[in-house]
Amino acid sequence: MTAPPAAAIDIRRLTYADLPQVVAIERRAFTSPWSLAMFVLELSKPTGICLAAEIPASAGEPELGGYMICSRYDTVWHVMNVAVDPTQRRRGIATAMIQSLLARVERDAQLTLEVRQSNTGAIRLYESFGFRSAGVRRRYYQDNGEDALVMWRTPATLRGSLDDVPGT
Ligand SMILES: CC(C)(COP(=O)(O)OP(=O)(O)OC[C@H]1O[C@@H](n2cnc3c(N)ncnc32)[C@H](O)[C@@H]1OP(=O)(O)O)[C@@H](O)C(=O)NCCC(=O)NCCS
Numbered sequence: 001m002t003a004p005p006a007a008a009i010d011i012r013r014l015t016y017a018d019l020p021q022v023v024a025i026e027r028r029a030f031t032s033p034w035s036l037a038m039f040v041l042e043l044s045k046p047t048g049i050c051l052a053a054e055i056p057a058s059a060g061e062p063e064l065g066g067y068m069i070c071s072r073y074d075t076v077w078h079v080m081n082v083a084v085d086p087t088q089r090r091r092g093i094a095t096a097m098i099q100s101l102l103a104r105v106e107r108d109a110q111l112t113l114e115v116r117q118s119n120t121g122a123i124r125l126y127e128s129f130g131f132r133s134a135g136v137r138r139r140y141y142q143d144n145g146e147d148a149l150v151m152w153r154t155p156a157t158l159r160g161s162l163d164d165v166p167g168t
Pocket residue numbers: 002029030082083084085088089090091092093094095096114115116119120121122124125126
């Protein structure tokens with residue numbers, strides 16, 4: 001069932017103070033969750049874009065609904081981690097974070113990510129922003145040996161081609 005949209009989603013920079021909530025969501029979202037140390041390392045990188053999605057909580061205080069970690073390697077942005085609290089999904093939180101990320105990178109930015117081949121919901125989400133599958137990394141996920149789809153969003157993928165995608 002699709003949940004009603006969150007009343008107000010506020011996207012801001014993720015901070016170290018968010019990490020206890022991040023780790024709690026991470027453990028519920030993934031079979032092989034990142035450790036606290038991995039988040040600390042990503043937050044320490046000055047060129048990365050790490051975002052928090054805040055939503056109003058029932059008690060009035062905003063609470064963390066999701067987060068996104070994006071690192072810059074040379075000229076390419078790599079979306080490393082995206083997760084939304086399981087109780088808050090299908091309310092546009094991941095959409096709002098991706099929109100905010102795209103507003104923060106260059107207009108002609110190249111972005112890439114890996115996603116499990118079975119994760120059709122995430123794949124549909126990324127495709128809605130112009131990400132296209134450009135290859136497969138065999139047995140990329142160590143927990144079950146699943147393949148990863150390698151997706152890119154570049155000026156070419158937005159025109160329907162893979163012309164400028166590295167390695168294709
Ligand atoms: C994938 C994930 C981040 C999506 O977050 P979300 O806030 O629920 O996504 P949104 O509400 O912005 O979804 C936007 C669109 O993406 C697609 N989508 C998202 N989740 C979907 C699902 N489970 N099944 C089918 N389509 C889905 C739909 O087209 C959706 O639009 P709709 O709700 O109007 O149909 C969330 O399900 C999650 O945290 N999953 C576990 C962690 C994970 O897989 N992260 C991605 C790793 S690459």
